[in-house]
Amino acid sequence: MTDTAVDPLMFAGYVPLNALRPESQADLAKKSRVAEAKAGQYLFKIGEQAQHAIFIIAGEVSLEDATGKGITKVKGGDANAQHRLAHQSPRKVSARCVTDVKYLA
Numbered sequence: 228m229t230d231t232a233v234d235p236l237m238f239a240g241y242v243p244l245n246a247l248r249p250e251s252q253a254d255l256a257k258k259s260r261v262a263e264a265k266a267g268q269y270l271f272k273i274g275e276q277a278q279h280a281i282f283i284i285a286g287e288v289s290l291e292d293a294t295g296k297g298i299t300k301v302k303g304g305d306a307n308a309q310h311r312l313a314h315q316s317p318r319k320v321s322a323r324c325v326t327d328v329k330y331l332a
Contacts, residue, residue, distance in 0.1 A: 233259040237331065241282045242310050263329050270312070270322040270330065277316035279332040283308040286328030290320045300325065 235252040238244035247255065261284065264270060270281055273293055285303035290313055292298055298320060301308050312330075313320050 231261045232256075233261055233331065237261075240309060241331065244282075260332055261329060262332055263327065264324050266324050266326050266328075268324050270324065270328070271318050272321045273318055275318045277314060277318060280314060281312040281322070282310075282331040283312060284329040284331055286330075287325040288312065288328055289323050289325050291323055292320060295321075303329065 233256045235249070235256040238247065238252050238255070244252065244255070270288065271277075283301050283303045287300055287302045289297045290299050290301065301312060312322055
């Protein structure tokens with residue numbers, strides 16, 4: 228996984244980050260990162276505590292139940308990728324990368 232800095236302007240495409248005041252977005256950008264994961268890697272697994280809100284920028288992620296069965300897929304650029312990925316804590320699903328993925332955390 229590689230990490231890069233976040234420009235607050237990036238938040239414009241993601242809910243609820245786009246509703247934050249500019250100064251709050253600037254503060255959040257300092258604590259955020261853009262990271263990459265390879266196909267087959269898990270961004271998180273069922274039962275883990277949600278350490279970060281995750282938004283898919285590019286690539287495709289499969290949300291899976293406890294048996295590993297895919298429930299839904301989230302693809303960067305699609306409308307459902309504008310929202311946090313399975314934000315419950317502890318996690319109710321696992322998130323496995325179908326392709327190489329770039330994400331905002």
